[in-house]
Amino acid sequence: MFVLNGRGEVLLQRRADGKYHSGGLWTNTACGHPRPGEPAAAAARRRLREEMGFECALVPAGSFVYRARVGGLVEHEVDHLFHGQYDAAPHPDPAEVGAWRWMRVETALADAREHPEHYTPWFALALAALIDAGGLERAAA
Numbered sequence: 001m002f003v004l005n006g007r008g009e010v011l012l013q014r015r016a017d018g019k020y021h022s023g024g025l026w027t028n029t030a031c032g033h034p035r036p037g038e039p040a041a042a043a044a045r046r047r048l049r050e051e052m053g054f055e056c057a058l059v060p061a062g063s064f065v066y067r068a069r070v071g072g073l074v075e076h077e078v079d080h081l082f083h084g085q086y087d088a089a090p091h092p093d094p095a096e097v098g099a100w101r102w103m104r105v106e107t108a109l110a111d112a113r114e115h116p117e118h119y120t121p122w123f124a125l126a127l128a129a130l131i132d133a134g135g136l137e138r139a140a141a
Helices: 040-052 105-114 123-132 135-140
Strands: 002-004 009-015 058-070 073-085 097-104
Touching: 002 123, 009 040, 009 105, 040 058, 040 073, 040 097, 058 123, 073 123, 097 105, 105 123
Parallel strands: 002 073
Antiparallel strands: 002 009, 009 097, 058 073
16 A cells, blocks of 8 residues: 655555565665455555554555565566555654655656566555546545
8 A cells, every 4th residue: 555645645665674575775665465254455554554653544556466486486477556644753663664754756756667676566556546446636636
């Protein structure tokens, strides 16, 4: 999911170095997998609280499929997109998040495409899918 502030910036997290994959890489505000029987929207709210330490309303914005080599494994997933708005500092769990920053959406996407080694493999795909779905226009409204 992607959380934006009132200035149109997206909240990014740098995954904690100790994560089992993609540690130390920048990515979307929060992400995770639903537990058995858990709806995707409930999982998104849960992971936002667990990773970034806050809650906000989340709006569904479609989904996309991606496949990428991530460390020693291959992820092939259907990712559900959600977006929300929040205008305060997060309180991330240090076991999940090594750092965070607000960044202009266009700058984040351009930087991820220019320096993919600094970002998770799904980040640019997910942000582009959110833009294509019109999620950012709805988030700014």
